[in-house]
Amino acid sequence: MLNDIQTIKNLAGEEIEKADSLKSIQELKIKYLGKKGILTGKLKSLGSTPQEDRREYGRILNEAKICIEDLLSKHEAAFKTLELNKTLQTQRIDVTVPGYFIPAGHLHPTTQVLDEIISIFTSLGFNVEEGPEVELDFYNFEALNMPKDHPARDMQDTFYITEDIVLRTHTSSVQVRIMEKNAPPLRVIAPGKVYRCDADVTHIPMFHQLEGFMVDRDIKMSDLKGVLEVFIHTVFGPDTKLRFRPSFFPFTEPSAEIDISCVICKGAGCNVCKNTGWLEILGAGMINPRIFEMAGYDPDQYTGFAFGMGIERVTMLKYGIDDIRLFYENDIRFLGQF
Amino acid sequence: MKASYKWLKEFTDFLLSPKELAHALTMAGFEVEGMEDIEGDTLLDINVTPNRPDCLCIKGIAREISAILEVPFKAITIDVRKQEGRGPEIEIKDSPLCKRYASRTISGVKPAPSPAWLIKRLESHGFRASYNIVDVTNYVLLEMGQPLHAFDLDKLAGQKIVVKTAGSEKTFRTLDDEDRKLGKDMLLIWDAKKPVALAGVMGGQNTEVSLSTVNVLIESAYFHPASIRRTSKTLNITSESSYRFERGVDIDNVAKALDRAAQMIAEIAGGRVSNLTDIYPEPYELKKIIVRTEKINSLLGIEIKESSIQKILNSLGFETKREGEGFIVTPPSFRPDIQRDMDIIEELARLYGYDKIPATLPCIKVQPAPVNKRQDLIRTTKNAMIRSGFSEVINYSFFKPDTLDKLNLPPDDKRRNLVFIKNPLRKEESAMRTSLIPALLNNVSLNLNHGEKDISFFEVSRVFLPSDLKLPDEIIQMAAISNNNKSAMLWESKHDGFYDLKGALENLFRDLKIKQYYLIQDTSSIEPYLHPGKSCSIIVNGEKIGSLGTIHPHVSESFDIKGSITILEIYDLEKLLEHVSSGTTFVSLPKFPYVERDVAIIVSNEVLVEQVNREILSVDSDLIEAVTLFDIYTGKPIPQDKKSLAFSIRYRAADRTLTDAEVDSLHSNIVERLKNTLNAELRG
């Protein structure tokens, strides 16, 4: 009897291994485990087995059944996977048909660069402030140590609304406004539009600037260098060299003009840098004590630095744009590139 | 300021090549903007900043070079031999405007062309050669920075020079043959009877040196910078003289330059030099400025030795005396820009070398950064618009006032109150804009002309409206525009572009957390530049905050645009901040399933989708969870004045699973209601 079961088990095993389709597996299932199957027949005859053998015989029979079932389901699953894969192969799609999407718009390159610059300075603890674009002559010039009849006013061509009201020529106008309303310490950046009465191949009458300033006890000129170095290295890469040159702005002293090594030719000399290897990118300096006096700060207690940059200039260098007039023509062939 | 390399070498010994010199000057604050080789010499084009008038001459730049390179400076010797007689009497009537006036006469001169070397120097530095006498005055100006003027002595009435303002004198003919309109505060030089020069700006035709001149008077003076600048600006004359006077000349150099010129004229044009007449009532007092070594080092972030400080300052011609923990510094008369210790620190930094200052990061206390709601608002708005497929444009803030006519704005529209620019670049663009729409229409027109097909733009910018305060109101607006042609989704191309913009508005309001808003088609409040049937006002909390709609065909036409254009306009972006809903509140997830039923009805064209929604919800707002429009159909077999609307209605109870019987009864109530209130027919 026991041998008998072993034989059935072995035979079933062999047959299942040999089966070559899902169909033959299903047939084998019926042959062994179906209502009239071989193993089912043995189970039915269990009742007629002697009492003392019944328990042991039943256990072995059940074991064989589980064994065959396992084997069957394993092979069944394998054949099913095979068949599914065959079906999937026939459902090939053309992956080269264009995808569906609502095309997103483009942020203006000036906004993109401005946002990047703002995030660098906010990460350094600067707050963003704004001021009016139509500005009092006082904040644009006088409070910045440029009284009327001062030749330094020649450095900028100004649009006038009235004798005392101008379109701001720089975002430095925000400096004194902020200082008037706040006590130090201050860490502020002021981005925005500025205007110059000037239009030719390299000038447009409206452009963007970002002014930054920091006022506290014990702010040094070396700190100005450090902060601007962080900024330049973030925007143009850590290998960019900086060069500080003495310059003149009525509202800073000492004043500096900052050049970076040419991002186009890496300093070897090219058209963009007029073969000097350097590009002028920022104006900066230590805040002139006269500005503190105008704002009511004690220049013996506080020092600070300020810097300003033209955003279009940075944008042009960053993307290699060679014509500033493209910025506000709003040609989609330009805007769509950014 | 142009400067000859060879001429500079006459004043100081240095071994640098022109290129090396240019670099050294640039790194000391005198940016060399260009170089030009001319016959064995090189001209350097040096940008002299407004604070350094002392360097608007060869001598000044040479003095600076000797300080930068630490090489000796060679002064030229001036020696006026054989002085005889005296020139006219000088009277300064407006002494605050003229602090020094000196003159010498030279009698028996022979006007003629100058020697070749002199002409060459003048011409290479941008001066036109004239008679020798005038050439010498220009030469001395170039060399020593002091503007001089030569009068024909015999044309001066009454042997007298008077320095006073124009007063009631109305016009004056300058030597360029122009009649100049005088202001009463303009400073003039007079003889006994008439004005003979615009002081410091330009001489007069009546006393000009000519070929027949025999005796000349040379003027050397110090005029008040602001006064000269006002005259020069008012009359729109910038001369080599006025440029230097308005920046400030060296008052102690006035007589020296005069002597140099007199000597040269006598040598070149012959003649006898008179004694000096020099009216200088209050000699310049040198400043004494205290500067502490500790302040120098702490401000610059360096450690410089006291001996180096002294050496640098002395090389610049500053006298120094040690005092306590610093110095008493006396800057020379040619440096009136040095007023306080910071000015001295700047000079030290400049010659010490900015490149030697280290880069450090400031020690600062951490402060919480205040939230800038306005910036956040602008950023959120821009991002929402980008996501809806609109690209950002930026337009100029000024526009042509007559574009407002093109927009059909009535005469009393407040956007016709303009802020005008006194000196616009182009006459037409003379006002600050009060609407973003015209520029956007121009942007669309330009891009259509380039053959672009899909145009969807937006702009976030300020408009400028006059106010009762001194400065105009600057209001941040957002406007978007589209030509309703989404070629990327051709199968959708038949829909009305209005809904693109409406979708963008919905996106925007979702991001800005504005939940309650209405679109009202009230003809009386609709913008005159919009299509009366395809536009509406956007209402938030009872306030009209913007407009949405298709541009009126007349308006598109006046901007040379064919086809339909839709716009969205928010009049004051910041106002939206008042309407932002407070934070989101979580609602528990439903525990029981929903049942969905559709209903398709035929209604008159006038019935709005919003009306149907309201009617459906009014039947049972607790059990009806959502009503969604999924089809609008017009055309056969629907009658012409009607449309078919299909809605999907979702039913759900919070506390139980709804039975079919319950839903059936609700649904038929809804159908009944639509039939009764909206005269709807059920579509079979």
Ligand SMILES: [Zn+2]
């Ligand atoms: Zn380059």
